[in-house]
Amino acid sequence: MNIMKHDQEIFDSILNEVVHHATNFFNDLEDRAVSTHSYNLPKNELPEIGSGSRAALDFFTQNYAKSLSGSAGSRYLGFVTGGATPASIIGDWLVSVYDQNLSNSKDSIAGYIELETIDMLKELFLLSNDYSGTFVSGATMANFVGLAQAREWIAQHYGKSTSIDGLYDIPQIKIVSGTPHSSIFKATAMLGIGRKSIHQIPCQENREAIDITKLQEYLELHKNEPCIIVANAGTVNTVDFDDLVAIGKLKTQYNFWLHVDAAFGGFAACSPLYRELIEGMNYADSITIDAHKWLNVPYDSAMQFTRHQQLQVAVFQNNAAYLGGSIENPDFFDLTPENSRRFRALPAWFTLKAYGKKGYQHLIEENVKLAKQLGQKIDDSQYFKLLSPVRLNVVCFSLNKESITTEMNNHFLSNLNQQGNVFMTPTIYNGVPAIRAAFSNWRTEEKDIAIIWEALLSTVQDFESQLIEDV
Known part of the structure; x- marks a missing residue:
């Protein structure tokens, strides 16, 4: 029998079971442990003869589903992980059903939908019309694409092309930033620029925002050398923003490529309350914004925007340079490292059409309000210390101890996360082992703050008791 x-x-019957499975997960998500740390691994082998989809679903449900975390839920505050809106899930399921290969825009209307989605996102983020954009897998890849264009821009300054000549005949490329994200370091390694090429400029006192005076001093000292400035529109620890207006104005005096890493901070544009934080983003040559963060679409999804599509094509074109074609009429496979890729734009299209500007304004403002509420509780508490003002959606804090070790911090976090009521991640801020709580899920409500706070208090009180016993 042909099992496929x-x-x-019986596909409709199987899908009904899948819908039932998914609905149970979706509706019971708030009762699921936010993170899972222990589970039994069943013995499983590749079958000689398969048993069909229904049997596979049953095996998955019985053996694996219970041990998957509730990271899509309202109290997962680790990293900056958005949930998936109902509309984006619909779009994502249809991506698999239609199974379009978005290597080019001419096979079907799918290409038009992607371009339409990019236009809607440009409007959402208040980007000018001279930007083009493309979907990629995440912020790391978006930063890679932006820095690849910047690398080509510098090479062309010296009369070379990295896509043809490589990096061998040009001076070392310099990347300048205040608090670059780890993905910037990874991108420089992948691009052959090298991690040592990153020059970190001092930040403002008690800030993660670059000191503009120090930046200008650096640019003046290297006035005859083109460089790449990576500006932050939302750092991961404290959601601090570089002064994009001031940096943009420096472009009239100095020769540099401006890449803005706005992976989640770019969503400040959605609210008039926080819009001023991204003022000046339109000075950028390239921009990174992550969709599976605050847009709340399923993994994986992000966008890269650029003002220099011809440089982008020079790097990523799918045809040899001497053949032409791609330069004059670039398609999706000429714009990113991927040739074949899934229809990533569809979940974003669905959620934007379903909820619009007002829906995302509410999401951003609600998350920020809740982050500030938690920040206030921490600031008022004898047990914790707020390390930075809550500027947007991340609370950065530590245990209120004179001396905190990384081991102590991680032990507390492990105890907190193992309860299953909330999940947070460790970090280091100004040399202090710290904790990050990132609010970016459409489900999160005030009742969650009460649960989160109770989990923090019970964990820290147990932790204090344990420290006394150890002494």
Whole structure:
């Protein structure tokens, strides 16, 4: 018997079971442990003869589903992980059903939908019309694409092309930033520029925002050398923003490429309350914004925007340079490292059409309000210390101890996360082992703050008791 054909014949019945499974997960998400740390691994082998989709679903449900975390839920505050809106899930399921290969824009209307989605996102983020954009897998890849264009821009300054000549005949490329994200370091390694090429400029006192005076001093000292400035529109620890207006104005005096890493901070544009934080973003040559963060679409999804599509094509074109074609009429496979890729734009299109500007304004403002509420509780508490003002959606804090070790911090976090009521991640801020709580899920409500706070208090009180016993 052809099992695939049999599955096709009963496909509607199987899908009904999948919908039931998914609905149970979606509706019971708030009762699921936010993170899972222990589980039994069943013995499983590749079958000689398969048993069909229904049996596979049953095995998955019985053996694996219970041990998947509730990271899509309202109290997962680790990293900056958005949930998936109902509309984005619909779009993502249809991506698999239609199974379009978005290597080019001419096979179907899918390409038009992606371009339409990019236009809607430009409007959401208040980007000028001279930007073009493309979907990629995440912020790391968006930063890679932006820095690849910047690398080509510098090479062309010296009369070379990295895509043809490589990096061998040009001076070392310099990347300048105040608090670059780890993905910037990874991108320089992948691009052959090297991690040592990153020059970190001092930040303002008790800030993660670059000191503009120090930046200008650096640019003046290297006035005859083109460089790349990576500006932050939302750092991961404290959601601090570089002064994009001031940096943009420096472009009239100095020769540099401005890349803005706005992975989640770019969403400040959605609210008139926080819009001023991204003022000046339109000075950028390239921009990174992550969709599976605050847009709340399923993994994986991000966008890269650029003002220099021809440089982008020079790097990523799918045809040899001497063949032409791609330069004059670039398609999706000429714009990013991927040739074949999934229809990533569709979940974003669905959620934007379903909820619009007002829906995302509410999401951003609600998350920020809740982050500030938690920040206030921490600031008022004898047990914790707020390390930075809550500027947007991340609370950065530590245990209120004179001396905190990384081991102590991680032990507290492990105890907190193992309860299953909330999940937070460790960091280091100004040399202090710290904790990050990132609010970016559409589900999160005030009742969650009460649960989160109770989890923090019970964990820290147990932790204090344990420290006394150890002494």
